[in-house]
Amino acid sequence: MSAPLNSLCEMPYTARIGPDVWTAQCLLQRGEVVAIPTETVYGLAGNAYDTRAVTKIFSIKQRPYTDPLIVHIGCMAQLEDVAHALPAQAQVLAKEFWPGPLTLLLAKKPAIPDLVTAGSPCVAVRMPNHAVTLHLLRQLSFPLAAPSANPFGYISPTTPQHVANQLGTQVPYILSGGRCRVGVESTIVGFEHERPILYRLGGIRVEAIEALLGPVRVANSPAPTQPVVPGSLLQHYAPTQPLTLGDIPQLLRQNREQRVGILAWDHYDPGVDTAYQRILSPTASLEEAAQHLFAHLRTLDALPIDRILATHVPDVGLGRAINDRLRRAARA
Numbered sequence: 001m002s003a004p005l006n007s008l009c010e011m012p013y014t015a016r017i018g019p020d021v022w023t024a025q026c027l028l029q030r031g032e033v034v035a036i037p038t039e040t041v042y043g044l045a046g047n048a049y050d051t052r053a054v055t056k057i058f059s060i061k062q063r064p065y066t067d068p069l070i071v072h073i074g075c076m077a078q079l080e081d082v083a084h085a086l087p088a089q090a091q092v093l094a095k096e097f098w099p100g101p102l103t104l105l106l107a108k109k110p111a112i113p114d115l116v117t118a119g120s121p122c123v124a125v126r127m128p129n130h131a132v133t134l135h136l137l138r139q140l141s142f143p144l145a146a147p148s149a150n151p152f153g154y155i156s157p158t159t160p161q162h163v164a165n166q167l168g169t170q171v172p173y174i175l176s177g178g179r180c181r182v183g184v185e186s187t188i189v190g191f192e193h194e195r196p197i198l199y200r201l202g203g204i205r206v207e208a209i210e211a212l213l214g215p216v217r218v219a220n221s222p223a224p225t226q227p228v229v230p231g232s233l234l235q236h237y238a239p240t241q242p243l244t245l246g247d248i249p250q251l252l253r254q255n256r257e258q259r260v261g262i263l264a265w266d267h268y269d270p271g272v273d274t275a276y277q278r279i280l281s282p283t284a285s286l287e288e289a290a291q292h293l294f295a296h297l298r299t300l301d302a303l304p305i306d307r308i309l310a311t312h313v314p315d316v317g318l319g320r321a322i323n324d325r326l327r328r329a330a331r332a
C-alpha cells in the first residue's frame, strides 16, 4: 500500500476531494468508506459484503440501523450475486432505465448481509448512471452499499463540496464527479405479487414507468410511521431552518415580522432583496429545478434568516419528486 494512501486513512481526515478512481478503489478494498458521485446525489459508499464497512456508513451518517441501504452495481452480472430472479416487470424496468435513477426492491441473496437491508428479505438495487462511478464499480469485486452522503435527515448533497462541508473529517476521500445531473434521488419501485408499487418519487418520472407498465400504484406519500421503505418518513431532506410551503406572496404577508429566504419557482418576488431569494428554474424547466433544488436549499439554510418560504412546482414529471421533497422539508 502506498504511503499517500496510508496517510489518507489517518484520522482525522482532511476532506480530500479528487477525481482519482484508483484511490477510491484501494480505500474501498481495504474496508474504508468513500463518497462517490452519481447522477442523482452523492453517495457514502462501502463494500456491501463487509459488515464493518457498512457499520461505518451507518455511524458516519448517524443513521438508524432500521433504515436499509441501496446496493449499487456496475453491470447486470453483479445483479445475480445480490438478488434472485427478477419479476417480469422488473426486467422491463431494468432494461429500460439502467444505468439510471431507478432503484428496484428485489428478493435478496445471502451474500447481502442483513445489516444492509435492516433485516428485510428484500434488497434495494440500482445501477447508477455516472461514468466515474460506473468505472469504479466495474473495477471492484463487490457491489457498493451507499445511502446519500449527508447526515441523516438533512438535505442530500449534489456537489463534492456539499459532502466535504458536512462529512469531510469523517471520510478519507471524496471522489469528485461534478454537479449531479439529475439532482433528486432515485425512484424506488417494489413488487407485491409481481405487481409494481412506487415507493419513492424520484429521478425517473412516474409517467415514463407507466408508459411501459400501465398504471402503477404510488404508495402513501409521505408514509405513515412503519413504511415498507423505512426512509420515507414524513420529515426528511430537511434544512435546519423551518421551511413553510405555499403561495409566496401570501406567505410573505403572514410572515412580515420574520427575516425570510425564498425558494421560488421561476421568478423573483419584487418585494424581497434578491440576495435572499433562489429561483429553481428561470425557464420553468422541471429538470433544471431538480438540479438546483438541494443546492438552493443549502444556500438559503446558511443565510441569517428565521424561515425559508418555498413554493410548489407544477405537479407533473420530475415536479412530483420535487414537491415530495419540499413537503418533507417543510415544518411549521
Ligand code: TXA
Pocket: 038, 040, 041, 042, 043, 044, 067, 068, 069, 070, 101, 103, 105, 116, 117, 118, 120, 122, 123, 124, 126, 128, 146, 147, 148, 149, 184, 185, 186, 188, 228, 229, 230, 231, 232
Ligand atoms: O439516488 C439514490 O437513490 C441515492 C444515490 C446515492 O444512489 N441514494 C439514496 O439512498 O437516496 P438513501 O439511503 O438516502 O435512500 C434510500 C431509501 C431509503 O428511504 C431506504 O429506507 C430505502 O431506500 N431502502 C433501502 N433499502 C431498502 C430495502 N431493502 N427495503 C425497503 N426500502 C429500502
Ligand code: MG
Pocket: 147, 148, 156
Ligand atoms: Mg438519503
